[in-house]
Amino acid sequence: MQAWRVHENGEPHEVMRLEETEPPVPGEGQVLLRVRAADVNFPDALLCRGQYQVRPPLPFTPGVEICGETEDGRRVLATPALPYGGFAQYAVAEAAALLPAPEALDDAEAAALHIGYQTGWFGLHRRARLEAGETLLVQAAAGGVGSAAVQLGKAAGATVIGVVGGPGKARVARELGCDVVIDRHGQDVVAAVKEATGGRGADVVYDPVGGAAYTQSAKTVAFEGRIVVVGFASGTIPSPALNHALVKNYSILGLHWGLYTTKDPELVLRCHEQLTELAARGAIKPLVSERVPLSEAAAAVQRVADGVTTGRVAVLPTARHGATA
Template identity: 50%
Template structure:
């Protein structure tokens, strides 16, 4: 049985809110708000840890696909414990450790549909588990749904030392792919190799196109994981294999990918989009499969979120600033409660 929570939910809580669009340090304000009450089918969660994501930076800047009305609470994935249940939310009991995702979790308590949370793997701490939902499900859907990755295929991963990049490296290696990672420094190269990358290329120091062709004996990359865009996408089109698949996940580099339709035709490859956030509403059955597989892989020790560092709740803007600077390896986690 889970240990009981220290007390019943209080009437108020602290929450970080974006009060004006801009860089996180200027956009965020630490405010006191009422603790929300769960409606039927919802759960109230006492948040333990929030994993910072690049979409949090984009939300603060007003450049994310979803633009909540000001002021709003950012944060999109977390680990915590169920504090109370709305009517009909029968899959959990108070005290259960859970992980989940929605916009608005950078607060001491959050309320969300019971379907949007799932049991935290017992093998992971709250800090580790907070980074399991978005990055790992994004990578899982990229590999197994959109790319149909096959054992033995070459997989090129841009930003391979970032949160979602390391998830893709771990899951790609677990699926039997031969992983080539692109990173920003020698220090990040070591992390990508430890996660399972067979070959690592350093952006700015190595010839990405030449390096991929050399590693694959001219075959090229069967699958490309691209959360960067811009020059990374352009390089991918030059080293993609026959019938290869480039999966567009984002554009953290600041330049949205431009599709060269004529080149796609001549070289016979595919460019496929992935917006993981659509799946919970459109294909919840696949979400259930991904959760089950990720829990199994975590409990078997095959995947484990890499944590760069942890900051106190009061220093949450520092976490997003570090993420925006691109200097982190793996996840930056905001510790909300012990």
């Protein structure tokens, strides 16, 4: 089979190599999956760089989110068991963690429903307890993680403010349903949020960016608001001023979605059922901005790492070279 493998850490386009290799052999409790679609996530870039919290042995195949097919023909969602990730024709995954792919979504969309939307659901509903009528601020609203939070926020009845970087991403955020879109390249984010909320600020801030974005989050969160820390795509991990949280009475909530797969797997299943229902009635639909063949996976991971993409980029191992849809 063909698989992208990383033999040394570095930038994705430099260290990912497309190779011919034997299909992986599942271990105890694992299953072999034919990869139908593998969506690119920022952690794939971190894995290549050796900066992710999980460091698989070299060489490994990145690709943490797939829609695959079991040997008996079931279409499923999975997070592959590294070092046999999803940027390959076959991957392995834990049998107990497989989720049925929603019929309402195609392979690329279904794969995107997994990590990003599960993270959004847990962040907004389990951690922040978002309520209808509240204001939700989403950093990087046009990205893979942010776009999921925008749709879930709208489905929950919230007013959604999206912060993006550039006019192209602003257009995408509006199409996703943001009630207010703020372009951080040309606008003062703090002033724009205060204007949009009558000076009150956002009840919930969803922040997968960190760095300067977190500073904005702390300045724009409302009294008794909640900041959900999802990740640090900026590359900078902020050091919150806890006296500021005390003065404004807001909460800082961490979210590591992967912990729920071991600490409370039943809740993960319940979340998937709700996401499947939302997808079936059209309340959410993952934004897949690009669909590329397996031969272009390294370039796709690099684009995500560089922050120039919107929504999700899907790698389709069976697509012809140059496929875009």
